[in-house]
Each structure stands twice: as structure tokens, then as C-alpha cells.
Amino acid sequence: MFHKEGYKIMTVTAIVLIAINLLSYSLINTYWLRFAILAVSVVLFFLIVQFFRNPKRNTLQNDNHIIAPVDGKVVVIEEVYEKEYFKDNRIQVSVFMSPINVHVTRHPIGGEVTYSKYHPGKFLVAWHPKSSEENERTTVVVKNERVGEIMYRQIAGAMAKRIVNYAEVGATVAQGSDSGFIKFGSRVDVFLPVGTEVNVEINQKVKGGITVIADVAS
The missing domain is CATH 2.70.70 (Glucose Permease (Domain IIA))
Incomplete structure (x- = not known):
């Protein structure tokens, strides 16, 4: 579950990273460099996604x-x-x-x-x-x-x-x-x-x- 504040950022980040990787595959012939760009993109997107996670918390209501x-x-x-x-x-x-x-x-x-x-x-x-x-x-x-x-x-x-x-x-x-x-x-x-x-x-x-x-x- 993700927080609503993160949806726009996650969407924009995904679009930008996909575009970067598509360009790298069309412009770069070196396999390891294309793979490195892909790996960095995956890690970066994972970090963005985990930052906006919103785990459910069952708070025990207690006025004390x-x-x-x-x-x-x-x-x-x-x-x-x-x-x-x-x-x-x-x-x-x-x-x-x-x-x-x-x-x-x-x-x-x-x-x-x-x-x-x-x-x-x-x-x-x-x-x-x-x-x-x-x-x-x-x-x-x-x-x-x-x-x-x-x-x-x-x-x-x-x-x-x-x-x-x-x-x-x-x-x-x-x-x-x-x-x-x-x-x-x-x-x-x-x-x-x-x-x-x-x-x-x-x-x-x-x-x-x-x-x-x-x-x-x-």
C-alpha cells in the first residue's frame, strides 16, 4: 500500500526511467553499460517506491x-x-x-x-x-x-x-x-x-x- 502523496512522483519517475532505458538500448551498443543503466534505474525506482509506502497500522485507541x-x-x-x-x-x-x-x-x-x-x-x-x-x-x-x-x-x-x-x-x-x-x-x-x-x-x-x-x- 502506498501513500497518495507518492503516486505522481512514482508515475513521473517510472516514465522518465523507461524513456532513459529505451534511449540507451537504441543509442548504446555496449551491453554492460546498458545493463548498468537498467540496474541503476531499477534500484532508484525501488527506493522511490519504498519511500512512499504506507503500511496499515492497527492503533490501539487509548486516551491515556x-x-x-x-x-x-x-x-x-x-x-x-x-x-x-x-x-x-x-x-x-x-x-x-x-x-x-x-x-x-x-x-x-x-x-x-x-x-x-x-x-x-x-x-x-x-x-x-x-x-x-x-x-x-x-x-x-x-x-x-x-x-x-x-x-x-x-x-x-x-x-x-x-x-x-x-x-x-x-x-x-x-x-x-x-x-x-x-x-x-x-x-x-x-x-x-x-x-x-x-x-x-x-x-x-x-x-x-x-x-x-x-x-x-x-
Whole structure:
């Protein structure tokens, strides 16, 4: 199963690669060179296709849990001052996505979307300390009665040149449902209330829609 954001790119890539190989077979007489072009084309198309995969995730709905919004590796767990929306201290949990990770963004909690905003910006590498505030990004806040408001922020990186965000203010969303897509690597920050029990560790790999990154049951 593939994400809808990838169909156009996969189609264009396939057409271009087919055209290149047809030209190579008509213009190049050297067998090994034609084979090399074909092999590179197959590998490139495979990489593009796997990037846009959208595996089904059976999220266990639980209002006490805040789940990972994306696949990747936890690179930040720290208390920070969040100045865009809450304007107070929050626990920031950041997940870095490599180009080989699934890049679907999922809602970490279910509830009502109370804030959704796009910010144009730079394309610093995703692990840069200032990328959360200076890079192209979208910020979304979802609210429910159990955990209150949880913010997550999609952040573009050096490779990611387009962020897709489906969250609309006033919409009711299900935990683990599709919230957007980041094309070609980057990271997502989640901002939790201070005192929230964080269940993940630095360098831990998480799976979007599955891994519980925090628990508010206690």
C-alpha cells in the first residue's frame, strides 16, 4: 500500500526511467553499460517506491497514551520553553526519520484539532538545534478531555522540501490516523505537559501509530 502523496512522483519517475532505458538500448551498443543503466534505474525506482509506502497500522485507541506520530529514532527528550502556542515549559520528544523510514505522520492522540499552522523557513539539517524554530514546518495541536492539548510539529530538513499537513482546525481526528506526510526525511517534535511520564529513551526506535511514547494514566 502506498501513500497518495507518492503516486505522481512514482508515475513521473517510472516514465522518465523507461524513456532513459529505451534511449540507451537504441543509442548504446555496449551491453554492460546498458545493463548498468537498467540496474541503476531499477534500484532508484525501488527506493522511490519504498519511500512512499504506507503500511496499515492497527492503533490501539487509548486516551491515556500518547503514541509516536512517525517511524524513526528518538533524538531529543528535554524540557524546553515552547513559545509558539503554549508559551510555557513543555517536555519535547523528537523523532528523526531517515530516508528509509515510513514518512506518514499520524495523530498522537484523538480529539479536536485546535491549532494548525504552516511556517515557511529554512532547510537546516533536521538535527540542528534551531531547526525546530527556523526550518519550514507545520504545528498542530490536538485536544481531548483526558490529556488536554498535545502539540506536534513536522519539520523539514536538508532533504525534505515539502511538508503535507491534513489537520484542519475544528476537525475531530482519531488517534493514529493520517495527519500528513514529509517528503524525503526529517523529524517530528511532540510537546507534552511537564510531569508527563515519558516511556521512550534517546536512540530508541519507534513506530508511528504503535509505540507509546508517553503515558498519563498515573
